[in-house]
Every structure is written in C-alpha cells, then in structure tokens.
Amino acid sequence: MFIPDNVEGISFTNRPIAVPYNYRIIYRISQIILIIHYCCNRKACSLEKIHITSTALSTKVEMDKLLHFLDKEKESYILVRFNPAINRAIDFALAEDIIVRQKNGLFKLSIKGKKYMDYIIKDNDLFIFEKHNLSNIGTKLTEDRINQLISLWRGSYV
DSSP states (O other), rough: OSSTTTOOOOOOOOOOOOOOOOGSSHHHHHHHHHHHHHHTTTTTEEEHHHHHHHHHOOHHHHHHHHHHHHHSSOOOOOOOOOOOHHHHHHHHHHHHHHHOOOTTEEEEEEEHHHHHHHHHHEEEESSHHEEEEEHHHHHHOOOOHHHHHHHHHHHHOO
C-alpha cells in the first residue's frame, strides 16, 4: 500500500478555480496546428519556429516585435523563448497522432491534425486573434531567418 499507516484517509475538495485558456493543453495544441497551417510553406515547422511564433501570439507587444523583426533585413532581433508548455503540447499532440515528426526533425500535421485544423479554420468564432496575426506572419519567418537569429544570439549574447 502507498498510503502510510498513520494516514486514515485522504479527501479532496473540488474548488471552482478556472484554468486560464493559455495554460490549457488543448489551446496550445490548437495554436501549434494553426502555426503549422499558416506559417510553414511546406506544411512542416521547426521547433524553434513554433516557439518563436507562439511567443509572438502571447501579447500584441510580442507580435509587434516579431513583425518588426520580419520587416527588417538586419540590425533587428527578437528574444527566442522556449516555453515548456509548448514542449508538453507537442509531446501530447505527437502521442495523440495530431502531428508527426519527420526524419528531418520538422513537425507536420497528421490526417487527424488536418481534420482538426479544418474545423478550427471554418469556425469564424474560434482563434480570431491567432488567425489574423498568423496570416500577417505567413511564411515571412523562414528557417534561414531563424538560423540567422540564433547565430546572432549565440555570437553576441551567450
């Protein structure tokens, strides 16, 4: 038995505390699906691109920073943040066969993921902010630009 001998019982109290939407796994998975759909021209995304884009979706200020970075050729950078919640959502999406990891390390939507994406895209009341901003980013955030950013970051700031 896992309960120590001196414990007579365990009780739980259900409390009505809402979990914010951005901490919910289904929100993060949906966000990843939208990022792959809107921002990856070969319909496959790197982990770095998912993290950068997800960070930009967190606030208008972060989105403006990313859009400014994308409009500049050089002399501009953004911080790359790796959110553990995104990694957990990716793990869950892989386990549920919503996304698949290709041999080259990029993530793409599975058949199940594409069906879910179609549902999100068709519903005009879902993810309005995300759809609008991801369509503004489009495929401007290339893997070359991400590698350039990471090289700049490693060379200057680490």
